[in-house]
Amino acid sequence: MSPHLAPAREQCEQPDLLAFRDRVFCLCLGFAGNSADARDLTQETYAKALSHYAADRPANPQAWVLRIARNTCLDLARRKKSRGPLHPISEYAAVDRETPETVAGRQEQIAIVRRAIAGLPGRLRDVLVMREYGELSYQEIALALGIGTGTVMSRLNRARSAVLRFYQEEHHG
Secondary structure, X not given: OOOOHHHHHHXXXXXXXXXXXXXHHHHHHHHHOOHHHHHHHHHHHHHHHHHHHHHHOOOOHHHHHHHHHHHHHHXXXXXXXXXXXXXXXXXXXXXXXXXXXXXXXXXXXXXXXXXXXXXXXXXXXXXXXXXXXXXXXXXXXXXXXXXXXXXXXXXXXXHHHHHHHHHHHXXXX
């Protein structure tokens, strides 16, 4: 075999990791809470993934990349010593033609939900963010976290219930 064919063959065997970039970005957005940080986290995720792919050779590249994204987001949160997503100014407020009161009310509701998500235990928050922001299936979440599908469903149910309770207490109480 020609030495020039070996690199081409290896490239063919490597999946297109960028095919998952939308899911990675959405997952990072769920953890970060704003698009600027999510873009940075997505870039960091892919830098890690591309540098480790040859050594790891994952059986499920999508689950592997999503796990790297989750861990990258958690690392940032630890570095910042924060307890959840930042609360950015609404990105859609500039293009909506709603009244300031409507926008402020929506921003308040969003802030309550974000505080509720930030207050969840990590195992519940991870599953909720991966499902709702990353739009991953139960099976994809299970693979990414190394847990069973039933555990994913149970944690997701508990997380949603806890967020709803928090929201109702904050909004009505």
